[in-house]
Amino acid sequence: xxGSGQVTTGPLPIxxxxxxxxxxxxxxxLFRNQALKGEVTQWKQYASGHTYFSLRDEDGQMxxxxxxxxxxxxxxxxxxxxxxxxxxxxxxVKRGNIQLVVQRIEPVNVLGELEKAKRQLIEKLSQEGExxxxxxxxxxxxKHIAIVTGAGSAALSDMHRLIDNRWPGMRRTVIGVLVxxxxxxxxIVRGLAATRALTNVEVANQRGEPPVDLVIVGxxxxxxxxxxxxxxxxxxxxxxxxxxxxxxxxxxxSDVLVSDLVADxxxxxxxxxxxxxxxxxxxxxxxxxxxxxxLKVASRRQLIDCRQKITVLHSRLRVAPLAGLNRxxxxxxxxxxxxxxxxxxxxxxxxxxxxxCEASLAAVHPQRVLxxxxxxTQTAEGSVLSSVDGLQTGQDIVLHFADGSADAxxxxxxxxxxxx
Amino acid sequence: MxxxxxxxxxxxxxxxxxxxxxxxxxxxxxxxxxxxxxGAELLKLCKSELAEAEGKLNELQLDEIESELxxxxx
Numbered sequence: 001x002x003g004s005g006q007v008t009t010g011p012l013p014i015x016x017x018x019x020x021x022x023x024x025x026x027x028x029x030l031f032r033n034q035a036l037k038g039e040v041t042q043w044k045q046y047a048s049g050h051t052y053f054s055l056r057d058e059d060g061q062m063x064x065x066x067x068x069x070x071x072x073x074x075x076x077x078x079x080x081x082x083x084x085x086x087x088x089x090x091x092x093v094k095r096g097n098i099q100l101v102v103q104r105i106e107p108v109n110v111l112g113e114l115e116k117a118k119r120q121l122i123e124k125l126s127q128e129g130e131x132x133x134x135x136x137x138x139x140x141x142x143k144h145i146a147i148v149t150g151a152g153s154a155a156l157s158d159m160h161r162l163i164d165n166r167w168p169g170m171r172r173t174v175i176g177v178l179v180x181x182x183x184x185x186x187x188i189v190r191g192l193a194a195t196r197a198l199t200n201v202e203v204a205n206q207r208g209e210p211p212v213d214l215v216i217v218g219x220x221x222x223x224x225x226x227x228x229x230x231x232x233x234x235x236x237x238x239x240x241x242x243x244x245x246x247x248x249x250x251x252x253x254s255d256v257l258v259s260d261l262v263a264d265x266x267x268x269x270x271x272x273x274x275x276x277x278x279x280x281x282x283x284x285x286x287x288x289x290x291x292x293x294x295l296k297v298a299s300r301r302q303l304i305d306c307r308q309k310i311t312v313l314h315s316r317l318r319v320a321p322l323a324g325l326n327r328x329x330x331x332x333x334x335x336x337x338x339x340x341x342x343x344x345x346x347x348x349x350x351x352x353x354x355x356x357c358e359a360s361l362a363a364v365h366p367q368r369v370l371x372x373x374x375x376x377t378q379t380a381e382g383s384v385l386s387s388v389d390g391l392q393t394g395q396d397i398v399l400h401f402a403d404g405s406a407d408a409x410x411x412x413x414x415x416x417x418x419x420x
Numbered sequence: 421m422x423x424x425x426x427x428x429x430x431x432x433x434x435x436x437x438x439x440x441x442x443x444x445x446x447x448x449x450x451x452x453x454x455x456x457x458x459g460a461e462l463l464k465l466c467k468s469e470l471a472e473a474e475g476k477l478n479e480l481q482l483d484e485i486e487s488e489l490x491x492x493x494x
Binding site for chain 1: 427428429432435436438439442443445446447448449452455456459460463466467469470472473474475476477478479480481482485486488489492
């Protein structure tokens with residue numbers, strides 16, 4: 001138990017111990033900005049402006065204080081009212097009293113009213129088509145992030161830490177605003193208006209930085225009450241008016257806020273927002289190196305492919321004339337055999353015709369006639385004699401037989417009556 | 421700011437497409453060289469974009485930024 005960092009040997013003075021308790025309590029997030037509900041008892045508003053009361057239910061109770069002017073008090077709150085408070089636990093060291101320092105108090109029925117207004121707003125935005133508008137694309141590598149959130153808040157230091165882990169020195173502009181209480185909605189709207197100005201190229205040039213290309217608006221977790229600003233129409237409209245993507249980064253788990261519905265990206269917490277929009281520089285550099293390598297390897301392989309193709313073409317070109325010749329030779333041989341076949345067929349036909357002619361000719365050949373016992377007579381000069389006309393007595397003639405010839409002389413002629 | 425420079429996202433997408441095309445193969449020499457050159461150019465651009473993301477950390481209260489913007493306007 002040396003939380004103070006000092007080693008003590010003897011008993012601890014009670015005041016120091018009380019301080020220690022106070023510090024321990026103050027460091028525990030469970031005791032900060034906690035939403036609590038209960039019934040108001042011993043409600044006392046003092047002339048000093050401070051209000052003291054107790055918050056109780058059937059299981060227990062605690063003292064509470066509302067410092068003067070720290071929050072507006074609904075006039076309907078009185079002894080016995082059911083309320084929701086946002087409070088931070090504190091130890092009043094002088095008296096050793098543990099008390100709740102209240103930042104906000106609302107009668108329970110007010111929450112019901114707010115819920116109704118929220119539903120009406122969602123309905124209205126939905127009818128205007130704002131809920132399914134085309135969202136802005138989150139830049140892969142934001143060059144200038146604007147963060148609208150509570151100045152000095154735990155949420156903000158979480159975001160800084162995460163950004164610097166992922167991308168050391170990433171450019172960002174934080175606009176510190178109140179994120180709860182009655183002034184919060186207006187401050188958030190003004191903060192978003194400032195980011196809008198920073199997206200302007202001329203303004204950015206003047207400031208010597210790139211224009212804002214991503215906006216994160218949000219805060220750490222809290223009760224529905226704490227987060228209520230993010231359910232209000234002016235904040236929703238300011239988000240919708242942004243020319244660059246807006247991330248709604250309000251720490252909460254189950255309930256959806258109107259800012260979540262209209263933003264370009266909904267993150268469950270401010271840290272979640274950073275994880276989703278700030279890339280890891282190492283990862284990106286690794287990816288780019290990998291891309292570099294792939295580009296080189298693929299190009300080299302492609303060039304080798306091209307060279308191989310050229311080599312193949314070259315060798316095909318060299319054998320191309322031979323292939324052509326071979327094709328021509330084959331063609332010629334096919335042609336030759338066709339011609340031969342055709343000729344042979346023609347010749348066959350011709351010789352058949354000839355054979356038939358020969359046969360019919362043979363039947364009437366003189367030799368055949370002579371063989372049958374006839375003879376042929378010719379003058380000595382060789383003319384064939386077929387008539388007695390003109391024959392002279394004593395004229396030499398030649399008689400032809402099948403097997404030879406005989407010279408003879410005309411002794412007498414006599415013409416058969418009635419022949420020409 | 422140079423005019424109509426592709427954003428990091430656009431450049432990265434185009435680069436991915438180029439690398440996939442080259443990896444699929446089947447294009448001619450001219451196209452290969454052209455794609456390689458474009459890819460190398462995009463890589464250079466992406467790397468320079470990374471450097472541009474680094475910068476100052478401004479932390480301002482709402483009133484401060486508002487008065488800064490107001491005075492810049494004049």
